[in-house]
Amino acid sequence: MITQIQSDKLIVISDLHLGNPICRTKRQIIQFLNRAANQGYDLCINGDVFEVAQVSFHKLAKDVPDFLHALKVLGDKGCNIYYVVGNHDIILENFLDEWGNIKLAPFLNVISGGQRIRIEHGHLYDPLFVRYPLLYEFFTGFLGFPLRAFPGLYKVWDAFQRFSSYHRANRDEVITGEPPSFTIAAHELTQRGFDHIIFGHTHHVGEVDLGNGKRYFNPGASMFGRSYVEVLNGKVCLLEWDQ
Amino acid sequence: MLTSKRSGAKSLVKNGFDRGKSIYRWIGNLILKNEDNRFAHELVLDFDDGETIFTEADEDREMYIVQSGEVKITKRFPSGEIYIATITRGDFVGEMALLESLPRSATAKAVGKTRLVVLQPGGLLLKIRRDPTFAFEMLQRLSHRIRDTNEQLFNALQRGISADAIQQIVQGSEFTSSQVSAPKP
Numbered sequence: 001m002i003t004q005i006q007s008d009k010l011i012v013i014s015d016l017h018l019g020n021p022i023c024r025t026k027r028q029i030i031q032f033l034n035r036a037a038n039q040g041y042d043l044c045i046n047g048d049v050f051e052v053a054q055v056s057f058h059k060l061a062k063d064v065p066d067f068l069h070a071l072k073v074l075g076d077k078g079c080n081i082y083y084v085v086g087n088h089d090i091i092l093e094n095f096l097d098e099w100g101n102i103k104l105a106p107f108l109n110v111i112s113g114g115q116r117i118r119i120e121h122g123h124l125y126d127p128l129f130v131r132y133p134l135l136y137e138f139f140t141g142f143l144g145f146p147l148r149a150f151p152g153l154y155k156v157w158d159a160f161q162r163f164s165s166y167h168r169a170n171r172d173e174v175i176t177g178e179p180p181s182f183t184i185a186a187h188e189l190t191q192r193g194f195d196h197i198i199f200g201h202t203h204h205v206g207e208v209d210l211g212n213g214k215r216y217f218n219p220g221a222s223m224f225g226r227s228y229v230e231v232l233n234g235k236v237c238l239l240e241w242d243q
Numbered sequence: 244m245l246t247s248k249r250s251g252a253k254s255l256v257k258n259g260f261d262r263g264k265s266i267y268r269w270i271g272n273l274i275l276k277n278e279d280n281r282f283a284h285e286l287v288l289d290f291d292d293g294e295t296i297f298t299e300a301d302e303d304r305e306m307y308i309v310q311s312g313e314v315k316i317t318k319r320f321p322s323g324e325i326y327i328a329t330i331t332r333g334d335f336v337g338e339m340a341l342l343e344s345l346p347r348s349a350t351a352k353a354v355g356k357t358r359l360v361v362l363q364p365g366g367l368l369l370k371i372r373r374d375p376t377f378a379f380e381m382l383q384r385l386s387h388r389i390r391d392t393n394e395q396l397f398n399a400l401q402r403g404i405s406a407d408a409i410q411q412i413v414q415g416s417e418f419t420s421s422q423v424s425a426p427k428p
Contacts, residue, residue, distance in 0.1 A: 003383065107376050109333070116333055124375050188374045191285065191360050193310045193333040 001096050002103045005082065006111045007042045012119055012229040014046035014200030015221035017088065018067055019060035020144075022151045023051070023223040026063060032228075032241045033070040037077045041230075044108060046200040046219070047086020047121030053137070054088065054144030075101025082108055086201060087123035088140065113234020115195040122199030122218075125185035158203070175206030175218055183208050186216035196236045198229050207238050285370070286361040290353035297337060299350045304364050306341040309334055312357025318349045329354065334384065341367065 017023045036043060049067075050060060071081055081102045085092045096104045107120040123129045129136045146153055161177040174183045186197040190210050197216045205220030205227045217238050219227045226240040287310065290296060297303060299319055307314070314330040327349055330336045340347050341364055362370055371378040 001383075003380070106379065109380075120376065185374070191287075191310065192308050192374070192377065 002082070002098065002105050003107060004109050004111070005080070007080065007231065008112055008233050009040060010042045010044055010110065010112065010231040011036055012044045012046050012198050012219060012231070013222045014048065014121070014219050015086070015203055015223060016045075016049040016067075017051040017054075017221070017223045018049060018063045019051040019055040020223065021055075021148050022154050023063070025223060025226070026067065028226070028241070029222055030066055030070045033074060035241075037070075037074040037079055040077070040079060042080040042082070043071075043074055044082045044084065044110075044119055046084045046119055046198065047123075048088040048200065049083070049086075050089045050092070052089045052091050053140045054147065071102065082119075084108055084119055084121055086121040087126075087129060087136075090123075109194075110231065112231050115234035115236070116193055117196045117198065117231060117234075117236060118189050118194045119198045122182060122185070122201035125181045125199070126201060127179055127181050161202075161204070173208060175202070175204050175208060175216075177204035178202045178206075178218070182218070183210075183216060186210060190214045195234075198236070205238070285366065286363075288359050288361055290357045290359065292353060292355050292357075294353045294357075296351040296353060296357075296359065297340075297347050299347050301340075301347040303347075304340050304344065306335060306337045306362040306367070307351075307359040308362065309336065310358040310360050313354040314357060314359075315352050315354050316349050317352070324350075335362075335381065338381070338385075 013029065016026075016029060018026065033043065050064065052060070074081055083092070083102055083104045084107060085096070085104060092104060093106065096106060098104075107118065110117040110119060126136075158177070165174065165177050165179075174180050182199055182202060186199070186208070187210055189197050190212075195214055197210075197214075199216070199218050200221075202218060203221035204218060205225060206218055208216040210216055215236065217229050217236060219225075219229045219238065222228070228239055228241060230237050230239050288307075290312070296307065296314060297305075309330055309332050311332055313332070314336050316327040316330065316336065317324045318327055319325075330351075336351055336359075337347070339345065341362065344364075
């Protein structure tokens with residue numbers, strides 16, 4: 001199983017949720033991946049790209065082929081593709097291995113330009129997922145039904161998370177909308193000699209300075225945002241792709 | 244009159260809201276303060292080049308994660324000191340003493356300026372709970388080390404060391420571990 005890789009040119013995207021009715025950027029992300037392929041970037045898909053938890057297989061099968069074709073183009077151009085498993089596609093943990101161009105991993109430790117970077121989906125640091133895994137799984141599946149009928153409901157949840165985080169005492173030290181447990185986990189990982197941490201899962205974009213030049217990044221959800229993380233010879237940046 | 248009443252009610256609501264907000268923040272601070280204590284960072288130690296971290300047969304039980312720098316592992320033999328491995332950033336050292344409660348089996352020295360995170364026996368499970376992938380990585384690395392050791396044994400076999408001698412080494416290590424794990428009188 002691959003968990004250690006070396007890459008000087010890597011892009012990280014997260015939470016595309018293909019198959020989910022709230023995913024609106026499939027076409028743009030495919031264009032973005034084609035551009036990345038032309039520029040020779042390796043790709044890390046940081047979990048929750050295939051929405052297995054909330055939709056039917058038919059819906060998923062309709063959305064996925066174009067994306068898989070874009071991955072094939074990347075692979076054909078010699079770019080490495082890494083897939084870090086998330087909680088919405090946790091079933092893929094049964095396939096942690098190399099599958100042709102795509103390498104499935106539970107997390108990735110990337111060496112780039114002498115820097116150590118940890119890429120992980122981050123659901124293991126979600127207090128709800130950790131404390132009530134069965135309840136979390138049930139609600140994730142159950143909420144798929146109202147979301148199919150009213151995709152706008154997600155905005156309510158997003159606003160609630162942002163509101164809660166606004167009233168937290170240490171709101172300057174965490175990404176808006178996230179519980180503090182993600183920043184704490186990022187701190188914990190830097191103690192183990194990582195220079196930068198990249199999580200996904202929360203769908204909230206941002207970066208946090210962890211001190212001593214170490215940073216925590218979250219590219220948010222590619223299903224409605226344009227953010228991604230670029231790793232270029234050890235330099236890590238949160239960027240947005242062009243429309 | 245009506246206006247002043249309204250503004251009075253308004254300011255009352257505003258004061259109440261501000262007070263509620265500050266109480267909310269105070270509780271948040273309190274929880275986070277406790278959380279910070281609960282998630283207190285491990286002890287960090289700095290070593291200069293060549294400084295000894297632990298010596299073979301030492302009785303201490305700490306395990307170390309290399310945050311920066313490198314650690315050289317050597318072992319004493321009748322013929323002299325033999326180099327075993329170099330542990331780099333992100334890897335760990337001293338886990339055998341922590342996991343098996345046995346004296347150190349080798350000596351560890353810092354190479355260059357080295358910073359280590361100290362994990363004590365009482366903190367390992369807490370560490371795994373806070374950082375679950377640490378357990379995964381630890382198992383993965385231990386598995387690599389066993390594979391490397393096996394390869395070295397087979398290489399030794401190919402270089403002419405007899406199968407009997409290797410069998411004796413393997414049996415010897417099994418005998419030692421079962422002997423040590425028996426309860427002491």
